[in-house]
Amino acid sequence: MNYRFQNLLGAPYRGGNAVVTKNTRLISPVGNRIADTDLLKSQSATLPFQCSSDVSRLAVSPDGAFLLVIDENRRALFVNLPRRAVLHRITFKHPVGALEFSPDGRLIAVGAGKLVQIWRSPGFRKEFFPFELVRTFADCNDKVTSLKWSPDSSYLLVGSKDLTARLFCVRKLKGVYTKPFLFLGHRDSVVGCFFGAEKGTDRVNRAYTIARDSYLFSWGYSGDVENTGGGEGPPAPGTPERSNERALEVNVKKRKELDDEEDGGMEDGECLLHRGKWELLRKDGFMQQQARVTSCDYHRGLDLLVVGFSNGVFGLYQMPDFVCIHLLSISKEKITTAVFNELGNWLTFGCAKLGQLLVWEWKSESYILKQQGHYFDVSCLAYSPDSQLLATGADDNKVKVWTVSSGFCFVTFSEHTNAITALHFMANNHCLLSASLDGTVRAWDLFRYRNFRTFTTPSSRQFVSLTADQSSEVICAGTLDSFEIFVWSMKTGRLLDILSGHEGPVHGLMFSPTSAVLASSSWDKTVRLWDVFESKGAVETFPHTHDVLTVVYRPDGKQLACSTLDGQIHFWDPIDGLLMYTIEGRRDISGGRLATDRRAAANSSSGKYFTTLCYSADGSYILAGGSSKFICLYDVAEQVLLRRFQITHNLSLDGVLDFLNSKKMTDAGPLDLIDDDDTDTEEGVDKQTRGKLGYDLPGSMPNRGRPIIRTKCLRIAPTGRSFAAATTEGVLVYSTDETFIFDPTDLDIDVTPEAIDAALSEGLIKRALILSLRLNEDSLIKKCVFAASPADIPALASSIPSRYLQRLIDAFAGLLENCPHLEFILRWCQEICKAHGQSIQQNSRTLLPALKSLQKAITRMHQDLADTCASNEYMLRYLCSAGTRQKGSP
Structure with a gap:
């Protein structure tokens, strides 16, 4: 129940500027979220907060402690990066085109529209309004495109769309107005401007401005002050002179006095850029x-x-x-x-x-x-049996396999020539199956990263569903056009059978986890059970009043769930053929109004049904998603909604808001769908969007470009500790909350941490361990486990009551991932299995998630040790051979 957002896969970058902090930490925007990538450890995580729309600009403080995020709605978040917490929020009045912290971290320069604003950087202090506007420069005639601070945080170089770059003095000088120095001569907007310094020092002696038409301007600075007037700044080539300035009439004596006042506030060795002379050194083209x-x-x-x-x-x-x-x-x-x-x-x-x-x-x-x-939306998912890998398939004809722990994709298969519609991991964990609209089912080897087998049909068909039996001997795929189910042999690749009987596309297909019975769902309003090995034809048919969209088996094979077009989830007993429960989910899945909808969200009938279902690892709950911003979690036995996950708050997507603002409706349609900024296209550069994510496919988007939020596929990990959702935003991974949750299993007045410590001090390890399991606090359980000696482990393992086994196995799985005492924990696991083997077999349904977690931890540790041992073996061989040669040499 305590699932929370953990990571975002499938789209590592979607626009905006990326920044690097602490030399090896990459911060990049992903839609309205922020990805944090550790380049040394090769791990990627997504920060837990969201912006109101897609992120447009990022800036990190010099010490890497603070992050300023601004989205397309001009709303800014000031974030504490180490704690991953939002400290402050502010909304700017104009679109922000440039953003940068000063080198000393005290100020923030923001290019908001035509204005350059200097804000004081907030800190950890609690203030009513922590952002303080220090200065505003309104000299630019068009949108600000770039900013750069000088090394001493005293000057600001600003590039703009008005074909100029300006040098601003940030400090306020007494009695003197310092107008900005203009760098002229550009024939296109300035996209970058930078300060150059002498080698080994921070003394500025050059400046570079880069125009959009692929030209670089190099400017040189000299300390010549003969032609300067007061603090007004030297004239630039082509700069119009201001004859009405009072500073031109100041006598030389007063100038020197003002210069002395300014120099008193400057540090030694600091160059006064606003008094010196700038000249164009060279102009280079990038060709x-x-x-x-x-x-x-x-x-x-x-x-x-x-x-x-x-x-x-x-x-x-x-x-x-x-x-x-x-x-x-x-x-x-x-x-x-x-x-x-x-x-x-x-x-x-x-x-x-x-x-x-x-x-x-x-x-x-x-x-x-x-x-x-993926270039388009992810349409299907599959977890590996050990929960370490996640495969994704999309409409861009590619299959990607991701490591869940690191968030990185390590292999991409691109042999398919049409959209991927279904994925399935084989039980051996090293083979992946994929079905596509190109008429093929392919098997991928995850050791050699190749397509080792391709399953085809006599005539071309479009496959939309896929499954394999538990023995990995038979593969079945359902079609979109011929309404048939094709059965192949995995070993030979031969087509064994064609199951006919459905009168609509077969969108749901799954083998029973405990038998060879195949369940299929179709748009012909039926769910059919097939005995693939024994007889031909449907064993049993479950009729419905509406089209059946998907079907799933419970992990123990004793229940079948399917969703229909009227928004209901039906639960069947596949053995007796009886309808057990029905969940009405139209109200739960409804939410969000499209910009093109004529009706309100409450009155609209579109999208109020579930297109994907997934049982929890123990079968007590079921996850359901569809064309909505919500994922629903139901209790199967009670038929009640336990929780709704809102997958995004991104207003750049359609279907997030329940009520639309009538002020944004015009005669030409919704204001958000009218693109009146076509300057980039006119200049030959396509306007950058979030990428083609499926909404420009034929018939997939009725609203001309804004992606609709939806969930196309849901899969829960075999360990039950996480689930993945293929959404418009990408693949969202939710995992159980690791923070402390007080959930005792057998609480009494005597069950306290003090009683556990007292038992440990007296050497009563058995009593302390049982008390910690009753209190169900992770740290105390691990403390008691390590207090036992290896010789006492068999006796302690046999004395553990069966009702505490799940909690103890979960603790062992967590210890194996982070604890260096590998042999000690494995000894505990071995003795638990010996002492409680029969009890584990009888309660396999409830203990399955914990056992899967333990298997995942042991498999991961085994792979790491195998790699280490292999590398050590080759190193020892090399050293032995080198030593032999050295002895044999004369």
Whole structure:
């Protein structure tokens, strides 16, 4: 019951800028969420909070403690990164195009529309309104596109769409108005501007501005103050002179006095950029025909510049001589983010249209990270039997396999030529089956990463459902067009049988976990049971009043659940053929109104049904999802709704709001669906969206581009500790909450932590262990387990009551994942199985999730030890051979 959001798979990047903090920690936006990737440990996690819409800009403080996130609705979250908690919220009045913390971390520069705002950075203090606006610069004539602080946090270099870059002095100087210095000559909007410094120092002596038309301007700074007037700033080439400025009439003596006042506030060695002279040193072209600069970054310490273009090419240049070090192509789509890490040895690139995220070490020319999500929505899922792997299939014809613990995809299969509709892991954990609309069912070897068998039909068919029996000898697939079920032999690949009888597409197919009975559901309003091995034809038919959308077996095989088009879930006894329960779910699944709907969400009949079902590991609960923002969790025995999971709060998706704002309705339709910003398309660069995620497929999106929130597939892990949902946002993984939940199994007035400590101090290990199991507190159970000596383990294991076995096995599974005492825990597990083997067999249904968790932990530990032993074996062989050669040499 205590499931909570853990991670987001299937789409590592979807637009916005990525940032690198602490040199090896990559922060990237994924829709309205934030992904946190540890590049050293190769682990990816998603932060637990959500923005109101898709994230547009990110900024991290220099010490890596704070993160500022701004979405498309101009709403900002100020986040404590170590604690992953939102501290403050603020809404800006204009769209934010640029954002950066000052090097000292005290200020935040925000490019909001045409304004440049300087805000004081909030801290850990509790304040009514922690954001304090320090200064506002309103000199830009168009939207601000880039910002860069000087190393001393005193100056700000700002690029804009008005074809200029400006140098602002952030400090307020007494009695003098400092107008910004203008860097002119650009023929397109400025997408990047950076300060260059002398080697080994932070003294600024250069500046670089990059225009969108693929030109780089290099500016040089000198301390010549002969032509400056007060604190007004030196004239730039082409800058109109302001004859009415009073500062021009100030005498030389007063200028010196003001200069002395300013110098008194400056630190030693600090350059006064607003008084010196700037001149254009050189203008260089990137020589990318018909390509625009879409992203760029500069590393001041190494004097390196990286530039990403709209044709998927990126270039790495050594400055100030503009020497090209690398010029490579990542893809054919535009690079939406390019950034250095702190040391400058790694480059991070993101392509939003492909969902691609790369980290590249430019010196060795090798990949540190290479992840790419599905091009379209994920349509099907499958957990491996040990719960360590998760396979995803999508409409982009690809099958990806992810490691659940790390959140990374380690293999992609792309042999299918049409959309993937169903996936199934075989019982041996090393073979994956996939069905597709291209008329084939393929078997994939997860050891050699190849397609070792392909199952086809005499005439081309479109497969939409797939399953295999427990012995992995027979494979069955249901069709969309011929309404048949095809049966193949796994060993030979031959077509064994064709089961006919359905009069509609067979969208649900599953073998019984305990027998060879096959259950199928179809749009012909029936569920049919087939005995594949013994006889031909349907053994039994369960009629319904509406189309049946899916069917699933309970893990013990004694119950069958199916959902129908009228929003009901029917539970059948497959042995006696009787209807056991019915759950009315129309009210529970309803929610969210589409922008194109004529009716309110409460009166609409569309989408109020479940398209995917999944039993919990013990069969007590069932998860249900469909074309809605909710996933429902029901208690089967009581037929009541226990919990609803809202999969997203992202207002960039359609179907999230229950009530639409009538002010956004115009004569041309909803205001959100009218795209009046077509400047990027006019200039030859397609406007970047979230990527083509299935809503541009024929008939899949009636509202011209906004993705509809829905759940296409639900799967629960065999351990029961997590479940995955294939949604419009990606693959959402929910796991049990690891925080402390007080849930005692047999509480009494004498069952207290103090009593457990007292028993341990007196050497009564058996009493302490049983008290800790009754109190059901994880830390105390582990403390009592480690207090036992190896010689006492058999006696202690046999004295444990059967009702506490599940809690003890769960504790062993958690210890195996994090505890170094492997042999000690395995000894406990062995003695528990010896002493309670019969009890475990009798209560297999309730103990199955705990046993699966224990199996997963042992398998994972075995794989790690096997890899370590293999590497040690080769190392020892090498050392022995090297020692033999050394002795034999003269």
